[in-house]
Amino acid sequence: MSAYKTIFFLGATGYLGSEFLLLLNREFPDLHIVALLRNVTQEREAQLRALYPNSSVVEGTLDDDAVIREQAAKADIVINCASSDHTPSVISTLAGLEINSKNNPRRPPLYLHVSGCGIISDNARGEPVEYVKEWSDIGLDLKECNRRNMHLDSDIPIVEAGSRKENPVRTIIYYPGQIYGIGEGIQKTTLWLRIFLDMTKKLGFAGTWGPGANTMNNIHVRDCASGLLLVLKAASEGKADEGPEGLYFSASMEPKKTYHEWTKVMGDYLFEKGIINQAGSRPLPNEVVDPLGEYGWSLLGGNLFVKPERLAKLGWEPVETKKTPILESLPSMIDAALQG
Structure with a gap:
């Protein structure tokens, strides 16, 4: 990693981002992190530096095109753990990285983007189905996915940037399954838990999109962060798959749990x-599911079966996921979210 000096980081204080920074600091404390933060305060800066002392802050949001372009144009690496579906920030990042590549023709920058397995949803609408395709990340072509699915509007331009010959960018997209567990970073709990918890408290009961027979691979946040670090290390050593081949599922092959099972817990x-x-748990009423439309049905009512073969090639194993299954983790996760 000695050839790299700076990382522009989006989502540094989030659930996965802050967990990843803890691991990065243990192994590569000499890298300088420039973190995009909104509403900067001394307390927020102190929280970030407690995770990763060799860091600085640039104030802005994902909608600040000029800020993102400027930072991406001069960083060795850009890592985006902030949002899988904020396409404008991806476009801003790619524009900055294109300038970066033009200015450094012999050393194109690296873009590591965290997306999600929603790209391969079967849109089962929560209903039981006889067969669910299991997708491998080897041979995965995003253009073969259902274009109505999540994340593709951001991901396809990234792959295209990683495929071009003029002003190329080294691109890798990381696709976590259902992330769970209590994080050690700044944000302790996962977004999907907080959303469902808030909705459950307002309704007075837990529920699902349709009958909740759909399911997906799960992954503990520590394993997800360790896999992301492993991919970054492999990329720094020239050993990672990139561009059209740089698509990595991050998920365990531990038993999947349906939405009905975990919402019942x-x-x-x-x-x-x-x-x-x-x-x-019971199916959620129309007034809850209708506002999210096909977005909700695809992401929260579909089956997402994946096989993380590229991570396996790098020697990764989901150690924490095997020790602490998702259903056993839920009560402590709920307690942490309630306290937060």
Whole structure:
């Protein structure tokens, strides 16, 4: 990693981003992190430096095109853990990286983007199905995915940037499954848990898109962060697949749990704590699911079966996922989210 000096980081204080920075600091503390932060305060800067002392802050949001372009144009590496579906920030990043590549023709920059397995949803609408295709990341072609699925509007331009000959960018996209567990970084709990928890508290019961028979591979946040670091190390050594081949699923092959199973655990636990008035889980009413439209049905009502063969080639194993299964983790995750 000695050839690299700076990383422009989006999402540094988030759930996966801050977990990753802890690991990065243990192995590569000499890299300088420039983190994009909104609403900068001394407290937020101190939180970041507690994770990664060799860091500085540039204030801005994902909508600040000029800020993102400027930082991407001069960083050796850009890592985006902030949002899988904020296409404008991806376009800004790629524009800055194109300038970067033009200015450094012998050393194109590296872009490591965190997306999600929603790209391969079967849109089962929560219904049980007889067969679900299991997608490998080897031979994966994003243009073969259902174009109505999530993340593709951001991901396809990234692959195209990693495929061109003029002003090329080294691109890798990382696709986590259902991330869970209590993080050691700044944000302790995953976004999907906080969304479902907030919705459950407002409704008074836990629920699913349709009957909740759909499921996906899961991954503990520590394993997800370790896989991301492994990919970065491999890329720095010229050993990672990149461009059209640089698509990495990050997921365990541990038993999958349906949305009905884990929302039932959530409903039962919150009922026992007296926070809601109904135990178990049931299909959510139209007034909840309709506002999200096909976005919600694709992401929250589909099956997402993946096989992380590229990470396996690098020697990665989901150690924490095997030790702490998702259903066993849910009560402590809920407690942490409630306290937060």
